[in-house]
Amino acid sequence: MSTVTNVHPDHFEFDEISEGEIATILAKYPPERKASGALPLLYVAQNQMKRQTGSAWVPTVAMDAVAERLEVAPIRIYEVATFYFMFNTKPIGKYHLQVCTTTSCWLRGSDDVLSACKKAAGIHNVGETSEDGLFTLSEVECLGACSNAPILQVDNDFFEDLDGPRTEALIEALKRGEYPEPGPTNGRHGAEPEGGRRVLLEETGSGQG
Numbered sequence: 001m002s003t004v005t006n007v008h009p010d011h012f013e014f015d016e017i018s019e020g021e022i023a024t025i026l027a028k029y030p031p032e033r034k035a036s037g038a039l040p041l042l043y044v045a046q047n048q049m050k051r052q053t054g055s056a057w058v059p060t061v062a063m064d065a066v067a068e069r070l071e072v073a074p075i076r077i078y079e080v081a082t083f084y085f086m087f088n089t090k091p092i093g094k095y096h097l098q099v100c101t102t103t104s105c106w107l108r109g110s111d112d113v114l115s116a117c118k119k120a121a122g123i124h125n126v127g128e129t130s131e132d133g134l135f136t137l138s139e140v141e142c143l144g145a146c147s148n149a150p151i152l153q154v155d156n157d158f159f160e161d162l163d164g165p166r167t168e169a170l171i172e173a174l175k176r177g178e179y180p181e182p183g184p185t186n187g188r189h190g191a192e193p194e195g196g197r198r199v200l201l202e203e204t205g206s207g208q209g
């Protein structure tokens, strides 16, 4: 059984860091349109839970705090939080492993990435959290980084151009408390072709015309 507690807190209050972020966010909207801040404020709440509990999720009391701040009915916030996949409405592990299995990633080996995640994290099925509470595994649709498929998103970072062994190595590093550099894992620079640039190889000089 996972060590992640499934207890819903009975109280939530924005901390000082969150209050600073909320002030910045709400300054972007006219006061009568502040309900538009629902998504960013839910992120603020989720990030605060991560800071305070180690698990990035949004309990109902935090949704209520967002509703109160935006002066909308709580149901308006529940609707948003339960519609978007990026909000976790129950506790998750310290690291959220999100494997893209849509077409580009699937063609480039997402099955191997998914298997490696299960093996290295000790998870049997998608949606589960590892017994040590470190990892929750999710399968997601296209993350919009197809040029570097296959992609594993860890929390907010993309680890790209993965294969099975590199995925296992990444998860083992996370277990050791290390956090490898996000981005391509095969030596590639950005989304350039493997092996380097194939066009625009000559220096064009600094002048125009």
Ligand code: FES
Pocket: 100, 101, 102, 103, 104, 105, 106, 141, 142, 143, 144, 145, 146, 149, 150, 151
């Ligand atoms: S298909 Fe995986 S990022 Fe697009």
